[in-house]
Amino acid sequence: MRRSTVYLLLIGLIFALPFVPALIASFGGVWRFPTIIPDGINLRAWESVFSPSARTLSATFLSLWIAFCVTIINLMVGIPAAYALTRKKLRFQSVIEAVLLAPIFVPALAAVMGIHLTFLRLGLTETVLGVILVHLAPSMPYVIRAAMISFQTMNEEAEDAAKMLGATKSQRFYHVILPHLIPGLTAGIILSMLISLSQYxxxxxxxxxxxxxxxxxFVPFLNGGDPAIGAAYTLVFSAVALALVLLLDGGLRSYYASRKGGLS
Structure with missing residues (x-):
């Protein structure tokens, strides 16, 4: 067995180990130290999670829809903001950058408490739109930062050459800038989606x-409501997050494979 395969297996094992207790706990029963498995194993927690009254599927789709909308808005705002911060000479640029990236260091709840009253007046509370807007605060800085790094590492000579050859702004963005941004933006997209998904x-x-x-x-179950159901929900949430990351990774690989095939 090759060394790289062994490393991958070890990484996979380390990644999977934290989920083993959750998997065991999700099958219910009384689990007290030093017993290895709970007493009275059953499927009660999983039946509860996937019962029609639990609304697990609808909550999953709504979570993904909110995360998708949040990420689209983050890209629409984050890419121009990163371009301006890296390519333009702005007054008070350091202050602007600090304000845009501040939510990375400031707890999201602290910022949201300040706008809750405003959302009440605008009628945005108890709405999906209000939740989408509030998820922008903790997630947008990561997209901006990822785009900024991509712009900073990009060779501007390629863009200048395309401009001299008569390429329009949209053509330069699509054929020159975007291919260089995609790896960094993919990291920003993954972070944006995961941060939005995990907001409670x-x-x-x-x-x-x-x-x-x-x-x-699932958070109320984790806080003492029912540990078995909370463990089952934890596994469902982790599976959704992992599937999302794998989907985005597969999309990135397919994109570069198509570009490589087009160039060959």
Missing amino acids: SVTLLIGAGQVITLPIL
Whole structure:
């Protein structure tokens, strides 16, 4: 067996180990130290998670839809902002950059508490739109930062050469800038989606219990409601997040494979 294969197996094992206790706990029963497996194993938790009244599937689709909308807005705002911060000479540029990236260091709940009253006046509480807007605060800085790094590492001579050859702004962006941005943006997209998917406090505050996402469903069980159901929900959430990452990774690989095939 090759060394690289051994390393991959070890990494996979390390990644999987934290989920083993959750998997065991999800099959219910009383689990006290030093017993290895719970007493009275059953499927009660999984039946509860996937029962029609649990709304797990609808919460999953809503969580993904919110994360998708949040990421699209982040890209629409983040790419121009990163371009301006890296290519333009702006007044108070350091201050602007600090303000845009501040949510990385400031807890999202602290920022949301300040805009909750405004959302109440605008009628955005208890709505999906309000939750989408509030998820922008903790997720957008990562997209901006990823785009900034991509712009900073890009050779501007290629863009200048395309301009001299008569390429329009849209052509330069699509054929020269975008291919260089995609790897960095993919990292930003993954972070944006995962951060949006995992938001509980801000979703509960703005959604007021009317916008039901996956964290709204499973966090109360983890906080003492029912550990077995909480463990099952944890595995469902982890599976959704892992599938999302693998899908984006596969999309990135397919994109570069298509470009390589087109160039050959």
